[in-house]
Amino acid sequence: MDLLGALGALVRVAETGSFSAVARERQVSQSAVTRQIGQLEQHFGVRLFHRTTRRLSLTDDGEKLLGHARRLLEMAEAMEEDVGHQSSTPTGLVRVGVRAAGARFLAIRVPLLLARHPGLKIELVVHDQFGDMIEERLDLALYQGELNDSSLRVRRIRMVDQAVVAAPAYLEQHGAPATPADLAEHACLIHDTGPDSDLWHFTRGDQTMSVRVSGNFIANNSAPVRAAALAGHGIAMLPELQVVDDLHSDRLVSLLGEYPTQRLPLCLVYPSQRNLASRTRVVMDFLIEQARQLSAALATGSEMTPASHEMLDVDC
Secondary structure, three states: OOHHHHHHHHHHHHHHOOHHHHHHHHOOOHHHHHHHHHHHHHHHOOOOEEEOOOOEEEOHHHHHHHHHHHHHHHHHHHHHHHHOOOOOOOOEEEEEEEOHHHHHHHHOOHHHHHHHOOOEEEEEEEOOOOOOHHHHOOOEEEEEOOOOOOOOEEEEEEEEOEEEEEOHHHHHHHOOOOOHHHHHHOOEEEEOOOOOOOEEEEEEOOEEEEEEOOOOEEEOOHHHHHHHHHOOOOEEEEEHHHHHHHHHOOOOEEOOOOOOEOOEEEEEEEOOOOOOOHHHHHHHHHHHHHHHHHHHHHHHOOOOOOOOOOOOOEEO
């Protein structure tokens, strides 16, 4: 029996409450995970789980073994890192969940990381709503906003704004709004994220203001909103992550700079600190590096270029 592998399966089944979820996560059959748990039960001579058609819970013996398993796996991970196995040459697939705004930002930058580590593979799983990381078999997710889920690790890497933008062609024909209230006279491109998607929020000093905008173009994904803005069809409010390159190349112009929009944290989300593969850590470091460069580029108006892995992050 592969004791460490079986103990790892025990930990993940306990955390997810599902044999099938762990099977999908490990890309094996559900019977293979069940067999590992059965081998542990036979080896230790105890029953580890209470099983019903609706619920899966640890027995007292299962709780005891779970504590030992976690400590042993953490020690094994530390040993792996100390010896340096895999750390210098990360290989394998890392699945990263990301919204459309982040997907475009990463798609033109990930090749930098793949050039450094030829054995690495990255798959972007693009959704506009945050889903179940276990069901999606995600190693990481790049998420903008507050996330309250005690089962996940959340690492805040920077605060991000929404950018109010338009193409030069639109501004030449219609002019630029001087205040948020002026948006009522413009065609606005609306990203439908739910109720009040047409209510745009701004601040100035201690004052907060909300403006109801209107327009004849609505999309439930930010990518077509950006495309419509680039084509000169109106004014859009989009994540700065999505339009930073357009602003630097003058394809889009930033508007209402004296009226900041609502700021939200940009976070890396992952299922657990334990058993985090070195390839996943390498991708995390790269995303933090790119976020640092984004901050510098927005602050100075300079182009983003590859830089060292300087990590400016806090847990949230």
